[in-house]
Amino acid sequence: MRLAVISPFLDRTHGTERNLIEQLERLPVGGETELHIYAQRLQDIPTALPYKAGEQLTAAEACKKVLWHRVPAIPGPHLLQYVFWFHANRTCRWWDAKYRDLKYELTYSPGINASDADCITVHMVFHEFYRLVISELSFRGNPVTHWPRLLHRRLYYRLIMSLEKRLYANPQVALAAVSSQVAEQMKRYFQRTDVRVIRHGVDAERLSPSRRSERRASARQLFGLQAEDFALLLIGNDWKVKGLDGLLCALRDLHDLSWKLLVVGSDSRGPFEGAVRDFGLSGRVFFLATSPDVLQFYAAADAYVGPSLQDSYGLPVVEAMACGLPVISSSRAGVSEIIENGVNGVVLRDPSDTREISFAIWSLISNPELCLKLGQQARRTALNETWDRNAQATWDWLNEALQKKRGRPPIES
Numbered sequence: 001m002r003l004a005v006i007s008p009f010l011d012r013t014h015g016t017e018r019n020l021i022e023q024l025e026r027l028p029v030g031g032e033t034e035l036h037i038y039a040q041r042l043q044d045i046p047t048a049l050p051y052k053a054g055e056q057l058t059a060a061e062a063c064k065k066v067l068w069h070r071v072p073a074i075p076g077p078h079l080l081q082y083v084f085w086f087h088a089n090r091t092c093r094w095w096d097a098k099y100r101d102l103k104y105e106l107t108y109s110p111g112i113n114a115s116d117a118d119c120i121t122v123h124m125v126f127h128e129f130y131r132l133v134i135s136e137l138s139f140r141g142n143p144v145t146h147w148p149r150l151l152h153r154r155l156y157y158r159l160i161m162s163l164e165k166r167l168y169a170n171p172q173v174a175l176a177a178v179s180s181q182v183a184e185q186m187k188r189y190f191q192r193t194d195v196r197v198i199r200h201g202v203d204a205e206r207l208s209p210s211r212r213s214e215r216r217a218s219a220r221q222l223f224g225l226q227a228e229d230f231a232l233l234l235i236g237n238d239w240k241v242k243g244l245d246g247l248l249c250a251l252r253d254l255h256d257l258s259w260k261l262l263v264v265g266s267d268s269r270g271p272f273e274g275a276v277r278d279f280g281l282s283g284r285v286f287f288l289a290t291s292p293d294v295l296q297f298y299a300a301a302d303a304y305v306g307p308s309l310q311d312s313y314g315l316p317v318v319e320a321m322a323c324g325l326p327v328i329s330s331s332r333a334g335v336s337e338i339i340e341n342g343v344n345g346v347v348l349r350d351p352s353d354t355r356e357i358s359f360a361i362w363s364l365i366s367n368p369e370l371c372l373k374l375g376q377q378a379r380r381t382a383l384n385e386t387w388d389r390n391a392q393a394t395w396d397w398l399n400e401a402l403q404k405k406r407g408r409p410p411i412e413s
Contacts, residue, residue: 001032001033001034001105001106001398001399001402002033002034002036002102002103002104002105002106003033003034003035003036003104003105003106003107003108003398004036004037004038004093004104004106004107004108005020005024005035005036005037005038005107005108005109006037006038006039006089006093006107006108006109006113006114006117007020007037007038007039007109007110007113008039008040008041008071008082008085008113009039009040009041009042010037010039010041010042010043010044010045011041011042011043011044011292012044012292013290013291013292014237015123015200015313015315015316016110016111016123017110018315019110019123019178019200019201019315019390020110021044021045022201022203022387022390022391023387023390023391023394024037024045024066025045025047025391026387026388026390026391026392027391027394027395028395029065029066030065033065034065034067035065035066035067036051036067036068036069036102036104037066037067037068037069038069038071038089038092038093039068039069039070039071040070040071040072040073040085041073042068042070044292045066045068047066048066048067048068049066049067049068050067050068050070051067051068051069053100069092069093069096071085071088071089071092072088073085073088077152078152078156079152079155079156079159082156082159083159085113086113086114086115089113089114090114090115090116093107105402105405106118106119106398106401106402106405107119108120108121108398109121110123111123111124112160112163112164112167115163115166115167117167117173118173118174118401118402118405119173119174119175119176119397119398119401120167120168120173120174120175120176121175121176121177121178121198121394122168122175122176122177122178122182122186122195122312123178123182123312123313124182124312125164125182125185125186125189125312126157126160126161126164127161127164127165127185127189128185128189128310129157129241129310130157130161132309132310133241136240137150137153137154137157138150164189164190165190168186168189168190168192169190169191169192171192171194174196174397174400174401174404175192175194175195175196176195176196176197176198176394176397177195177196177197177198177312178197178198178199178200178312178313178334179197179199179312179313179334179335179337180197180334180337181312181332181333181334181337182195182197182312182313182334183195183197196393196397198390198393198394198397199313199334199337199338199385199390200313200315200318200335200385200390201318201385201386201387201388201389201390201391202315202318202319202321202322202382202385202386202387203322203387204322204379204382204383204385204386206295207294207295207298207319207322207323208322208323208324208379209323209324209375209379211295211299211323212295212298212299212323212324212325213299214299215295215296215299216299216300218299219296219297219299219300220299220300222296222300223262223286223288223300224286225260225300228258229258229259229260230257230258230259230260230302230303230364230365231259231260231261231262231300231301231302231303232251232259232260232261232262232301232302232303232304232305232361233261233262233264233297233298233300233301233303233304233305233316233320233325234247234261234262234263234264234265234304234305234306234316235264235265235290235294235297235304235316236264236265236306236308236316237265237266237267237290238265238267239263239265239267239272240267240309241308241309241310241311242265242306242307242308242309242311243306243307243308243309243330243351243352244263244272245272245275246307246309246351246352246353246354246357247261247305247307247357248272248275248276248279248281248285249279249354250307250354250355250357250358250361251279251281251284251285251358251361252279252280252281253354253355253358254358254361254362254365255280255281257362257365257366258365259284259361259365260284260285260286261281261284261285261286262286262288262297262300262301263285263286263287263288264288264289264290264291264297265290266289266290269287272287273287294316294319295323298319298320298323298325299323301320301325302325302326302364302371303325303326303327303328303361303364303371304316304317304320304325304326304327304328305327305328305357305360305361306327306328306329306330306333307328307330307348307351307352307357308329308330308332308333308351309330309332309351309352310332311330311332311333311334311335312333312334313333313334313335314329314330314333314334314335314336315335317329317333317335317339317345318335318338318382318385320378321344321345321378321379321381321382322378322379322382322383322385323379324375324376324378324379325375325378326345326346326364326370326371326374326375326378327339327345327346327374327378328345328346328348328357328360328361328364329345329346329347329348330347330348330351331347331348331349331350331351332351338381338385339381343374343377344374344377344378344380344381345374345377345378346360346363346364346374348360
């Protein structure tokens with residue numbers, strides 16, 4: 001099989017891209033399988049080789065057969081960059097097929113990256129996301145200075161939604177979802193009942209209680225945590241959607257407890273730093289940049305709290321579980337389907353209810369035995385959610401899609 005994978009960029013600091021990297025590293029590439037990556041930027045895949053037309057590969061290089069085709073990029077607003085990427089990657093593949101005899105049997109995309117993808121893994125249904133955030137995009141309820149940004153977001157969401165309607169409703173496109181929650185949304189909005197559920201995985205060897213314990217002292221010292229501090233952790237790149245507003249409100253009611261909050265991600269800090277000051281939480285909330293070394297954050301933490309308003313899965317939650325941390329997850333996050341409330345974690349029924357968040361955090365801080373029990377059970381659960389399982393399920397799904405495209409029944413694995 002000659003497989004083309006299309007993604008604007010690949011690195012380990014973003015959930016969707018990290019998921020794709022973990023898959024690609026485990027696919028049985030070599031022999032009869034070639035893997036070609038079309039991306040504008042690529043890192044954290046040491047086995048990937050830049051594709052050079054006409055260049056002969058060594059035997060060792062040819063065995064790997066993971067080739068990166070650099071797609072050009074342009075500066076500017078995200079909407080403009082996306083539209084350019086959408087057409088540029090298809091143009092590059094058309095050029096390679098016409099002039100370099102690189103014809104792909106299957107094209108695989110995480111999300112909507114082209115109109116000709118054979119297989120798409122759905123990480124977010126923008127129809128559902130737009131329904132949840134439409135009130136926040138109102139011009140009337142926001143300062144005039146915010147209107148350009150709001151207009152940009154509305155146009156971008158509308159574009160993605162139109163592409164979702166066109167591509168996801170097409171029965172010729174094979175679809176996989178990262179959670180049952182997403183699969184249900186695909187059924188609701190696009191009448192697709194054939195969506196394969198392939199949950200994210202976790203590297204339970206690299207992210208483990210023992211490795212977390214080894215790095216705990218140095219990580220807490222790095223982030224300025226004292227021995228008595230109960231460190232809460234939140235990781236994500238869209239803090240409003242991740243529920244940071246509600247979390248800060250909830251922590252305001254726990255002022256008498258000895259806690260600190262680490263917020264990791266790339267987002268505009270201004271509005272949240274203002275809330276920290278207004279709520280009297282200065283010196284207790286720390287905003288940290290993302291890093292490929294995510295273990296340092298889990299090592300410093302005592303619990304993970306993720307009150308997401310909407311989250312197709314929630315990779316940091318299962319990573320925290322692998323590390324043996326007690327977790328507080330949202331019922332609106334796909335990862336909640338592997339969590340039994342009170343057994344291997346805490347599930348918030350309503351992540352917008354600040355009193356429910358406050359009580360969940362208070363129950364962990366005030367009960368070390370509960371933390372230990374939840375953390376141990378969380379680790380056991382995470383051991384079943386491996387990247388090897390994810391990659392095998394993805395490979396089986398891709399092969400079934402290929403056999404269907406060829407017009408033959410799928411080969412049983």
